[in-house]
Amino acid sequence: MTILEATNPVDTAETAAKDTIKMKEADLNEAATESDHKTVGDCFVENPKFSVRDANVYYGDKQAVFDVSLDIGENEVIAMIGPSGCGKSTFLRCLNRMNDTIDICRVEGKIELDGMDIYDSRLDVVPLRARVGMVFQKPNPFPKSIYDNVAYGPKIHGLVSRRVDLDEIVETSLRRAGLWDEVKDRLNQPGTGLSGGQQQRLCIARTIAVSPEVILMDEPCSALDPIATARIEELIAELSENFTICIVTHSMQQAARVSKRTAYFHMGKLMEVNETQKVFTNPDHELTEAYITGRFG
């Protein structure tokens, strides 16, 4: 819990007030809109799982993400924080091409997964999405039974041929999502009948049932109460042993608790990437500092 203590917002705010010259809101905005910006911190890692170079995303004429370059390491948990509308969710959705579902969305730049360009025109998104799973902000279980929700992915990918194997995948996935004990007696009841936190864990179980390599999480706890949130955070810590996890969150405490590295986005630009502990105690960028001390956002 050292990280948690160190990043108590009140503490940080006090240090910030003592040590730095206070910037006015206008100055901050000016700094943010500088056209020629450079991401500070360590964007790159050895042997990255994902490597993103100069990614630009447009919704029609409006640009949402500007020149983002970032590496995501194998089996690391990286948190993306930043004020609303800063492009962090858009960026996350680029990583498994979920933005394809939006007609007017256009992605430029290079995004590679294990050295494979995922925006190659010859690439099929179906296997890509099987490798890069996603958990959404609002729990979205299918209107099917709990069992069928988890079995859906393995079924469509033909991962199993026998019923017993499928049963086993369902059980393992539910166990790893920490849901098994709560639902093992009612696997045939609709997944939509579970509570919000259970639904979200069901969605996580559904995602890990296809054994992805990366799990993208888009504010997975924002619709949940604190207890359910704590369960999911524990789960992320356990899952990080086997999966690479990118999590977008609005809660700085959550980012501090679950992630190894943190990326700070501001108005579509990636401002800073650093070890989480550093971001929350001694950030390199003035905007990051302004954000984590609560001066805007």
Add this chain to the structure above:
Amino acid sequence: MSSTLLLALMFVGFITIYKLGRSRSLALATNVGGARYLNSLPFYYGMITVLWAAIPALILLGLWYAFDDAVIQAIVVQHLPAEIREAGNTEIGLVLNKVRLIIDNQFLGEPPEYMTVAAAEINKLTTLSSNLLAALIFLLMSVSASVGYFRIHPQMKARLFVENWFKLALLICSMIAIFTTLGIVLSVLLESIKFFRSVPITEFLFGLEWSPQNAMRADQVVGSSSFGAIPLFAGTLLIAFISMLIAVPVGLMSAIYLADYAPTKVRSTVKPLLEILAGIPTVVYGFFAALTVAPMIRDLAIGMGLDNYMTVTSESALAVGLIMGVMIVPFVSSLSDDVINAVPQSLRDGALALGATKSEVVKQVVIPAALPGIVGGFLLAVSRAIGETMIVVMAAGLAANLTANPLDAVTTVTVQIVTLLTGDQEFDSPKTLAAFALGLMLFVVTLALNYIALHVVKKYREQYE
């Protein structure tokens, strides 16, 4: 005073009363510190005064219109010559009809003296009645409006009162459809019972032959008639089945294309175009079926040599079914498109993020979630297919053949109802009454279909949210 003028004046009266009530509440409000200290908004005090004035007046108006003709008639009958009054109700009715003709200036020749007198009396009484009514209404309105007006005080719960009356009005509106249906069922039921007195119900339900015959004149000799409804229902189901065979797949798939595959541009052009199809009068479809499609199908069937094995006619169930199917396509596609669009994007995203292909998403997530609505659309389509008359009349003929051969001429229940009821004939013959029995059967069958389908949907629905 004419009733239009009366109603217009009443309306003006209501507006005035509304203004009076409203300004009274405002005037009272100044004593207690302004409009914010009133229990309700000034609007409601105006409305409550109007309701006070309107409800008794409208009740009086309704009662008056319901009974004034009868009262006037009774008075006039009292003044008719004694020999007519004693001749019985039929004779009185005839005389009264003639008197009405005199009033409308349509009586041919010279009417007898007593009829002219009666006509003049009716005219006089009618004028008197409407004037009396107007006077009474306005008297009642001013009395009740004043009561309402002086009952206004700042603590009065005007909003609750007005809203309760509006609730009642809403309830009445929702009841109208139900009671109308009930009335229709009852009237059909009563006529059907008359029919079943002359034709046994078992013969009607299970008889395999339909040939209603009826003597036009007492001395006419006709063949024996039979009233077996099976061929009609078989024909109806055959045609409905063929049309659903076209409408369901085509409609559903076009809905899926429009909702999940079509680019916005295509969708915004194709959807309105499809809906235009729904606006084409069925007669036009009938022409097309009878003049183009049916002969084409016959020629095709003969070309293939099918006429050696089965009956091939130029009026065929197939032609009607095909065209009816096309007619229903926009119906199915429009309704399905709406429900498919209502499936939340988050469900699609969830499946896509698991690596499902677009078609897997549609087949396994979207359609199951939209199923209740889609089946609802199918049901409406089936009832349209069963109820459709015009295309069948024009292209499938009137011959009640009991056949499963789609190239043969068949007829449907609705077509037979139309043919039974058109033309000049006695209204209480079995032939005419059979139409009501058919209507009743049709009603029962569609009701049963709906009931079954609703239960099926309830069982298999996948509920989202």
